[in-house]
Structure formats: structure tokens, C-alpha cells
Amino acid sequence: MTYDLGAIRDQFPSLSRKDDGVLRVYFDNPAGTQVSKCIVESMSACLIESNANILGGFTTSNRADAVIANAHQAMADFLNAASADEIIFGQNMTTLTLHISRSIGRTLKPGDEIIVSRMDHDANIAPWLLLAEDLNLTIKWLPFNTETFEFDLGELDKLLTEKTRLVCVGAASNLTGTINDVKAICAKAKAAGAWTYIDAVQLAPHVPIDVQDLDCDFLACSAYKFFGPHQGILWGRREILESLQPYKARPATNDLPGRFETGTQSHEGMAGTAAAVDYFAWVGENFAQDYVGSYQQFQGRRKYVHAALDYMFAYESDLASYLIDGLHGLPGVVIQGITAKDAIDRRVPTVSFTAEGAISANIAALLAQQNIFVWSGHSYAVEVVKALGIYESGGVVRIGPVHYNNTAEIDRLLLALDEILPKARAA
Numbered sequence: 001m002t003y004d005l006g007a008i009r010d011q012f013p014s015l016s017r018k019d020d021g022v023l024r025v026y027f028d029n030p031a032g033t034q035v036s037k038c039i040v041e042s043m044s045a046c047l048i049e050s051n052a053n054i055l056g057g058f059t060t061s062n063r064a065d066a067v068i069a070n071a072h073q074a075m076a077d078f079l080n081a082a083s084a085d086e087i088i089f090g091q092n093m094t095t096l097t098l099h100i101s102r103s104i105g106r107t108l109k110p111g112d113e114i115i116v117s118r119m120d121h122d123a124n125i126a127p128w129l130l131l132a133e134d135l136n137l138t139i140k141w142l143p144f145n146t147e148t149f150e151f152d153l154g155e156l157d158k159l160l161t162e163k164t165r166l167v168c169v170g171a172a173s174n175l176t177g178t179i180n181d182v183k184a185i186c187a188k189a190k191a192a193g194a195w196t197y198i199d200a201v202q203l204a205p206h207v208p209i210d211v212q213d214l215d216c217d218f219l220a221c222s223a224y225k226f227f228g229p230h231q232g233i234l235w236g237r238r239e240i241l242e243s244l245q246p247y248k249a250r251p252a253t254n255d256l257p258g259r260f261e262t263g264t265q266s267h268e269g270m271a272g273t274a275a276a277v278d279y280f281a282w283v284g285e286n287f288a289q290d291y292v293g294s295y296q297q298f299q300g301r302r303k304y305v306h307a308a309l310d311y312m313f314a315y316e317s318d319l320a321s322y323l324i325d326g327l328h329g330l331p332g333v334v335i336q337g338i339t340a341k342d343a344i345d346r347r348v349p350t351v352s353f354t355a356e357g358a359i360s361a362n363i364a365a366l367l368a369q370q371n372i373f374v375w376s377g378h379s380y381a382v383e384v385v386k387a388l389g390i391y392e393s394g395g396v397v398r399i400g401p402v403h404y405n406n407t408a409e410i411d412r413l414l415l416a417l418d419e420i421l422p423k424a425r426a427a
Ligand SMILES: Cc1ncc(COP(=O)(O)O)c(C=O)c1O
Pocket: 030, 031, 091, 092, 093, 094, 095, 121, 123, 124, 170, 172, 173, 174, 199, 201, 202, 221, 222, 231, 232
């Protein structure tokens, strides 16, 4: 099957923007993706046609109610949630996690244990460290193998005890790109009687997510990482969400999902998030026929969204291989992540590297001069760079292609790096 890159790139107006005549190359996607025009249109329509507070009973308010209901349903389709009211919107993944951690904390007592991982972004670590500090809980650290860049789940077995209440892991690393075996982790945690809190921020743009199949208890992601606006989303298992005591204003509803959606929400952010899900569905319906058959158990949008992500991931895996091969050709460059061709499906296309004798921030700055956008440093994956022994030396350069990037952009990056690396080393 051919990949219709032209049709996809046409959806993203920012991809054709130039600065001083030079086309932009967006490899900063793990920090935030570009948005398709249907998302811009949806947000604009929301602000023009539905701009009111909710439950007012007049035209614009009724429309705002509809925007909100549609957004919850869209995210339920995206994550294969059992119902739309298990979807909680909020400012971003970090804020949602800090918020729900307060309610989870009300179920814990001193001495209870939380497992966090050395592979995670700090947004799935710091909230639990803070909770542990407040409640005298014990934190246990799940390490990763710094040669394979993967967890050894035998290590998790050693950490789980009858006191473990929560296991917090990322579905995909924002630094190494490793995709973790979340389903196996959740099964182990469940067998030990613990809940699981999954950070799927970096998985969501690349791989279809099915919270029912994963059998997790909480899963958080951010729409601005999957081609939508700045908006966080948390899914929680209904029984748990209903059993927790929310931190909320007293007049606010006690029903789901409102009991966890504190204050007035970003209706336009929700409209844009629903449009991002519809964008995936559009890709699925128009281009991903070969993958639709795997999702016969789903109907309509849910089916097409999941097929679209498979279709995109196959293309992204080719991009990742191409990028890895190219980086291997540059002297002194070390990829901090999975590189084996037969393991390419165990990573997202986010590829981080260090270059002997050069500071990553200098490389990123020199690339920026050529209008090539990348990230450098630790990207809040502080524990990861510490475990890899590259914290003091300034972390990595992170190249994050997604489904709208192409090999020509990778060639431009590689050519630029070839020229830049000696300069960065001399700096
Ligand atoms: C893996 C991961 N988790 C969490 C976050 C934080 O997301 P947010 O900005 O929505 O709080 C990020 C942001 O880069 C991330 O990459």
C-alpha cells in the first residue's frame, strides 16, 4: 500500500511556511505537533458559534453543551473507553495528574507504596513524589536497562508487594522513544492489587490506544502532541472515578466527568481535540483500508481512528529506520535508544542522540539557524538522562518525525548535521 503523504501534508498549513525563503522542518513534534486545518476551523467555529458557558439553555450555550459532549465521545473513541463520561478534560497532562493525585491520595495511608519509573517524563513522577512527601508514602523506582533501553519486567516483580497501591509508567518514552509493554505491566500490577497510571502522551500520536485491552486504571495524554490544540485528557476506570472523592468547588456537579473537570473548561480546546480525532478518522476512512479489518469489533469513528494510527505508524517506522541509518553514518554520533531493525516496532520515531565532543544545545541552535526545529537537553525526562549518564553533559538532541514528515526533510537534517557537528565540536 502506498502512503498518501501529499494528501496528508496538504491538511497542515504550517508545513509549507517559509522564513526568509527557507522552508521549516518540524522535528520538534514530541514537544508539540502541528495542527491540521480542520482543527483550526473547528476551534474558530466554536468561538464564533458556540461561545457561551454551559447549561444556559439558550442557543450558544446549547451549542457549547454539544461541543463538550462531542469532545468526550471523540476521546472515548480515540482511547476505546467504555463510556464518554470516563473522559476528563483539563489544561494538560501534568495538571490533570497533579489534580487526580490529590483524590487518589485520599485512599492511601502512610507506608503504602507507589512505583514510578526511571524512564518516565517528570509529569508522571513528580506528582507521586509530592504525594509521597505529603502522606508518608514509600516510593519505589523501576529502572530500565540502559543498553536495551527497555524495562526488565522481572525488576517490576521484585518491587511489587502487598503494600503497592499504584504503578505509574509511561507508554512511550519522550526521550529514548521506547514503547513499553503496558499491558504486561498492568497485568502484573493488577495481580498485586495495585492501580496503574499510564502516561500515554508520547504514544498517542503514533499507536492506537485501547484502554480496555490494556486493562489500565488511568491513562493520560495531551491533544497538542497528537495534532490538536493545547488540551489535556485523562481517562479513568469508571468504578474508580466514582469511588474517589474529587477536589472541586461545592456547587460543581458530583457526576462524571464534571466532578473532576474543575472550573470552566477550554471549550475551543475540546472542539479542536474532537477535530483531531476526526482528522485521524478521515485518514482511516480514506487511506487505511488495509488496517480497518483489524478493528471489526469497533464501529464508525472508533474503527477508522485506530486503523489510521496503524497506517501512520507503519510509515513512521520506515522514517525512523531511515533516520537511524543516516545518524549512524555520522562520526561520533551515538543514538540513545533502540536501533535494531527487528525491534523498530518497539519504539516510536522519536530518535535522540549525543555527539562526542559537542554540546547538544549547540547542535540544536545551529540547526535552528537552518530552520530545522529540534529539541535538546533532557526534555523533562530527567531520570532518563541521569540513568544514561548524560545529565551533566547536557543531554541529547531529539529528532521527532511524525506521520507528516518525509525522507527529504531527514536528508536535509543529515546534511546540516554533517556540516554543523565539526562547528559544534569546536564551539
Ligand atoms: C511523556 C510525556 N508525559 C507528559 C508530558 C507533559 O504533558 P503536558 O504538557 O500535557 O503536561 C510530556 C510533555 O512533553 C511528555 O512528553
